Amino acid sequence: MRWSLIFGGTLAGLALAAALLSFVWTPGDVTQIAIAQKLQPPSAAHWLGTDHFGRDMLAMIMVGARTSIAVALVAVGIGMGFGVPLGLLAAARAGGWIDEVVMRGNDLVFAFPSLVIAILITAALGPSALNAIIAIGIFNIPVFARVTRGAALPIWTLDYIRAAQVAGKGRARISTQHILPNIANLLIVQATIQFSLGILAEAGLSYVGLGAQPPTPSWGRMLAEAQTMISLAPHVAIVPGLAIVLTVLGLNLLGDGLRDALDPRLRRTAP
């Protein structure tokens, strides 16, 4: 067992546990304003201190984890839901016009600066967590399409796929029954990476005010609100930032660890 798998899994698991726990218990009410308690440094009563409205920071982080994880998770679902079938289709018809259209479409989406377009989409549809999901999810589609196609292509040349073709199986059945299970490992690793990128993107969008709207706490907006208070009470800016870094770090390490565990050949050179 590699340490990155354990350490990454622990960090990511902590974020998930905090989000789940927040549904039944938080150390304070995130909708309750208590100005008298505002900007208190970490103490026994408030482990991570309080924000400018006197709300418990730990409670805010726990509820914020929900938003981050939900947005990133659904965005990965959108990317996989559309991208994987497109990639399988392109690989099954490699060199054909479908392949060409899918790949050129991919190139085009990659050419658009994702953050700018995400901002444009959220501005067009109105700022909300749902629209942030759509904006982030759209950019996951070409990533999964490309990874799926790239991994599926070499498998199509293997003998057991030829055997399946000779046995009379169609391209669609071969794709779902033989190709997909063989590239599932790679897709799981990619999903972990896109999940962590989704958390960063959600934080960025809500930082500029285009993600989850108040009173729903989100890590990005906590940072935006903390910006003017950073010299007065550094903890209000440091705590949400650390939450993002630790979660993203955990997911990245988990992805690395999973890749090593699932495909030992990649262990030596992986970036």
Add this chain to the structure above:
Amino acid sequence: MLRYVTRRLISLGLSLLVASALIFAVVELVPGDPASFMLGTGAQPETVAALREQLGLDLPLPLRYLHWLGGVVTGDMGHSFTYKTPVAGMILDRMQVSLPLALLALVLAVAVALPIGMFAAARRGRAAETAVMGATQIGIALPNFWFAMLLVLVFAVNLRLLPAGGFPGWSHPGAALKSLILPAVALALPQAAILARVLRSALVETLGQDYIRTARAKGLTAGQALSRHALRNALIPVLTILGMQFSFLLAGAIIIENVFYLPGLGRLIFQAITQRDLIVVQGAVLVLVAAVILVTFLVDLSYALVDPRLRR
């Protein structure tokens, strides 16, 4: 080589055309009528209609697209609805901040990543590599706007070495450069972490090749073999990432420009979206996307320079 370049040029032109149509379509989806927005809530319907006609907003969509595209090709991107100034001029102004910022960040990222990546590859399997790679993992996980806030706290608020934001203009070159340092560092560090990891893995791959063993057998030291032979062969994946990063730095600066109140292209887009200044959004996004497509094209060409096998 000529066929390769021609084929890439055709694909470049097509990409630009499709991108322009897509941008136009997406921006049209932004709700809110620019004419009503400019005149305010108390405006008479006739006044709004007259302004819509004057701005050409009453024409059918495809016609408006062709008008706009025709203008863009001849360097006329129309006039800002809000500021009444030519869009092309506004973009050029903002590029004077965004382009130097992106370049500075790119140079910083390469300057940090190159030695780190080479060091990690040379020390592979040892504790030093694990430590360096662990540090780059943290670099990748850093949201650049948070890192920017921490830089401001340390270098602007506490140490008072650098400005916390704003841009004095290039008429004061020293002060202008100073105000770009913190944003460039905030942009560069996470990118440097990615670049260092890619470089390391590409180097580790090439260091396992037979020609490196030959070079060592000839009497080259490990360091010489790395810098003379392995580095050049590890450049392709690094160039790919570098091309993508330049685009990211040009466009991705949108949030950093907001943190530091820099009058760059990203901030222009952000402000224009909130003011429903759609023609500015279209022009500025088109310039960004065109820059990305152009950089990708140049990177493709540079592959052919680095690796002659790809010229076919």
